[in-house]
Amino acid sequence: MAQALRRAVPLLFFVLLVIGFAAGIWGTWRAVYPGPGLHRITGVFEARAGDTLMVVNHDAAPGLMDEMRNMAFFAETKELLDTAGLKRGDRVRLTVRQLPDRYLVVEIRKIQ
Known part of the structure; x- marks a missing residue:
């Protein structure tokens, strides 16, 4: 159990990092292009x-x-x-x- 948790922590950290990166890109995109048209x-x-x-x-x-x-x-x-x-x-x-x-x-x- 402890070993499985130890393996899951880096994966969880990576997923959170990717989500944060995507949110930053989305915010920058919306600053320039606020919506369709x-x-x-x-x-x-x-x-x-x-x-x-x-x-x-x-x-x-x-x-x-x-x-x-x-x-x-x-x-x-x-x-x-x-x-x-x-x-x-x-x-x-x-x-x-x-x-x-x-x-x-x-x-x-x-x-x-």
Whole structure:
């Protein structure tokens, strides 16, 4: 019995290590690709034009597009943009959904 337990401990440790590794990869993956059809974009808020239109100078977005200056994004709702309380120069992380004619922002977070 003790010998069987002694053999099981390294195997159990290995399984836990693999599970932890997989969870870390999953968390990193979700940070960049939050869900089907959604992408994360970081950049600097430049201006607001109207109720839902915002202009962002954004970094490269993996799997979506290269870095771009002054790109227009549409917020999903006016309230989403209002509650973000953005000022020019704020660094932001946007979660966007790519539509046929535009990029729709579904989440806005200020970052450091």
